[in-house]
Amino acid sequence: MANWKVTLLRPDEEHGFSSFQDGVFLLFFFPGWWFLMSYKDYIKWERMPSTWCPGCGIGIVLKYAAMAIDELKIPKEDVVVVSGIGCSGRSAGYFDVESLHGLHGRALAMAEGVKRGNRKLKVVVISGDGDLLGIGGNHLLHTSRRNVEMCVICINNEIYGMTGGQMSPTTKKGTVTLTSPEGSPYNPVNAQGLITSNKDHFYARSSVFHLNHLKKSIQEGISRGGFSFIEVISYCIENNGRRLGFKDAPEMLDLIRKNYKVNPSPAGKLGDLELGIVKT
Amino acid sequence: MEAEKKKIGGPLTWIKGYCKLCSICVYICPAKDLMIKGNEIVSLGKCTKCQLCEKFCPDFAIEVEK
Amino acid sequence: MKELLMGNHAVALGALKAGMTFFAGYPITPASEIMHFLANKGIEFVHTEDEIAAANMIVGSSLSGRKSMTSTSGPGMSLMQEAIGLGHMMEVPMVIVNVQRVGPSTGMPTLPAQGDILQAKHGSHGDYTQIVFYPNSVEECYRYAIEAFNASEESRSPVIFLMDGFVGHLMETVDLDAIPCAIVPRTIPGLGGGNRHFTGLLSKNGIPCTMNSDYYREWFQKMKSKATSVSDRYNFFEYLRGDDAKTLIIAFGIVSRVVLPLIGKYSLFRPIRMFPVLEKELKEIASGYERIIVVEMNDGQYKGEIERVLKRDVEGISLIGGDLDPTVVGEKIEGLSNGKLESYPTEAR
CATH class of the missing domain: 3.40.50.970 (Thiamin diphosphate (ThDP)-binding fold, Pyr/PP domains)
Structure with a gap:
């Protein structure tokens, strides 16, 4: 597409590239215009500051998802961001591309509809652990089984933040929340196990502290050509951390730094506190 | 919305309209350059342009000149 | 073909x-x-x-x-x-x-x-x-x-x-x-090319606007x-006029075909666009009838709508249970119209 437009302009060189219209053509169709773009072009600045609490990790994921898309040089018109309900569900609205903010848990179903409706589109789903693994668990099972091409970024803060701090499917056993005042009695859901139980799978675990790894995971996920699931370890300071005794967001970020280590070549499976990419 | 920007010394620009004073930049800065003073982020002039604050800021509220 | x-x-x-x-x-x-x-x-x-x-x-x-x-x-x-x-x-x-x-x-x-x-x-x-x-x-x-x-x-x-x-x-x-x-x-x-934001939240030009009651009312009026x-452009209905019929039967779906043999003695109004209720047409047609009987395979759901629109007494026959017997339906309508049967509640069938 790009070269075609440029050659169309070439024979008309006495006209020059000085006119405004040609400038516009050049800007949009000359391949080099990518160098002028940055991730900032994918963000809706008129909606900033964002709705999230001070120090929330979702903003970091928003930035790195935009960066990943930008560095993959996917044109803005080919990107659709879909999200569900919850704190992370609000992230779709901050992307300066076509975005959908659907029902609680149904982001994957809607994203599959979008992808099947127009195969040209690159669909990125950004949603939370409660949305994707809790209420939307069934859709996760089946969308991953059907291997629909989409990149799912699951921001895992181990809590239902927007509703005030209730136990989520990924809350660690023994954690005190509003709905588990004696400590969560259940083991957290094993997202890695769910995704990798499919013969053809892409599962990545990253965190809001390990930013380069996060960006690389998202880029690999988007360019995989099938269903990819990226679990991003995040935190919730206002509705979970404070109850657990954390003073502020950096303390929670620091905990992620201390606990999680990147494993660049996991052997088939990631350990509990390992970050990495498991794929076939 | 055009946010209010403020040069806070050296290569740093602080975007007051976006900042929620979460103090992640203060924590992450390896040179211990940034601090919160009242309701403002201030620089102590020790910036090494490592850009970690810009990378980690969840609210796009700090920029470092390259 | x-x-x-x-x-x-x-x-x-x-x-x-x-x-x-x-x-x-x-x-x-x-x-x-x-x-x-x-x-x-x-x-x-x-x-x-x-x-x-x-x-x-x-x-x-x-x-x-x-x-x-x-x-x-x-x-x-x-x-x-x-x-x-x-x-x-x-x-x-x-x-x-x-x-x-x-x-x-x-x-x-x-x-x-x-x-x-x-x-x-x-x-x-x-x-x-x-x-x-x-x-x-x-x-x-x-x-x-x-x-x-x-x-x-x-x-x-x-x-x-x-x-x-x-x-x-x-x-x-x-x-x-x-x-x-x-x-x-x-x-x-279709999606692609713009920066629209489709959301389930009430939103104004793609920006969620969840605390603005005035805008909600404005938006709701616009949608309505x-x-x-x-x-109004899809106001489909069927009206079969019985010669000097005094009773109008309102039925839809399969029931409207079961009552067809009775039309002549009765008139039939069959809404095809069920909702929004065809208020204008219904009022106009119903004004010429003494009695209105809604025959439906439920416990009077559409009858309530008709009553709401016409603001008058409407009788109904509920054919619940899933088995339709034209003779029984006929008997019921006959029974209702000569006073032998009461309108709601009726026993099954």
């Missing part, structure tokens, strides 16, 4: 004619035939994990630029309600076919009913104006499936296509080529008048 067709197949054919290129659904008696029929028609077809996914998937595909449909029956319809509300909020054109069976819950899967009338009107939470069509023959299944797509495109809202198990499984000879149809093209550009003005 004349062919023998099933109601469910006719709906599928009508949808294909209207330009539907995306179907997502989950099998359920008595609507499965629609799925079977569409599975190999060269359109994008998904057998989803559940009805919730089906309904949300057609929201997504419709936004990405394809005319989309799903089909289900009562239990699936209950699952889809949230997505129907989402469709109204996001202004997504889509068609949901509900081939009704006896409920509540799993009920009697293989027997027909008309018990989802009010659910079709107000099934999802919150206020919205739903357009609903209800055919009574195989030919009409085809014709009004097209109209349902047209209405949904024009109103940019979900349209519910009601049927009952009888109409769905009815086989009739029809000549589809002879049925005139106009097709409304897509009214919204849009749906009403579009549905």
Whole structure:
């Protein structure tokens, strides 16, 4: 597409590239215009500051998802961001591309509809652990089984933040929340196990502290050509951390730094506190 | 919305309209350059342009000149 | 060319004619035939994990630029309600076919009913104006499936296509080529190219606007008048006038065909666009009759609507249980009209 437009302009060189219209053509169709773009072009600045609490990790994921898309040089018109309900569900609205903010848990179903409706589109789903693994668990099972091409970024803060701090499917056993005042009695859901139980799978675990790894995971996920699931370890300071005794967001970020280590070549499976990419 | 920007010394620009004073930049800065003073982020002039604050800021509220 | 067709197949054919290129659904008696029929028609077809996914998937595909449909029956319809509300909020054109069976819950899967009338009107939470069509023959299944797509495109809202198990499984000879149809093209550009934000939150120009009551009222009025003005162009009904009949029977779906032998002595008004209720036509026609009897296969759901519109006493016969016996229906209407039977409540059948 790009070269075609440029050659169309070439024979008309006495006209020059000085006119405004040609400038516009050049800007949009000359391949080099990518160098002028940055991730900032994918963000809706008129909606900033964002709705999230001070120090929330979702903003970091928003930035790195935009960066990943930008560095993959996917044109803005080919990107659709879909999200569900919850704190992370609000992230779709901050992307300066076509975005959908659907029902609680149904982001994957809607994203599959979008992808099947127009195969040209690159669909990125950004949603939370409660949305994707809790209420939307069934859709996760089946969308991953059907291997629909989409990149799912699951921001895992181990809590239902927007509703005030209730136990989520990924809350660690023994954690005190509003709905588990004696400590969560259940083991957290094993997202890695769910995704990798499919013969053809892409599962990545990253965190809001390990930013380069996060960006690389998202880029690999988007360019995989099938269903990819990226679990991003995040935190919730206002509705979970404070109850657990954390003073502020950096303390929670620091905990992620201390606990999680990147494993660049996991052997088939990631350990509990390992970050990495498991794929076939 | 055009946010209010403020040069806070050296290569740093602080975007007051976006900042929620979460103090992640203060924590992450390896040179211990940034601090919160009242309701403002201030620089102590020790910036090494490592850009970690810009990378980690969840609210796009700090920029470092390259 | 004349062919023998099933109601469910006719709906599928009508949808294909209207330009539907995306179907997502989950099998359920008595609507499965629609799925079977569409599975190999060269359109994008998904057998989803559940009805919730089906309904949300057609929201997504419709936004990405394809005319989309799903089909289900009562239990699936209950699952889809949230997505129907989402469709109204996001202004997504889509068609949901509900081939009704006896409920509540799993009920009697293989027997027909008309018990989802009010659910079709107000099934999802919150206020919205739903357009609903209800055919009574195989030919009409085809014709009004097209109209349902047209209405949904024009109103940019979900349209519910009601049927009952009888109409769905009815086989009739029809000549589809002879049925005139106009097709409304897509009214919204598909995803890609802009920076629109579609959200289930109340939003103004793509920006959530959840604390502005004035804007909600303004938005609601706009949505309501849009749906009403579009549905005014789809005011389908059938009126069969009996010579000097003093009683008007109101029936729809398969019941309207069961009462046909009685027409002559009675008149029949059959709404095809069930909702919004055809108020103007109904008032005009009903004014000439002493009595009005609503015959339906539920416990008086549409009767209440008629009473609300006409603001007068309306009698009703409820034919619940899924088995229709024309002679019994006839006896009931006779009994009601000569005072031997009481209007509600009546025993089954």
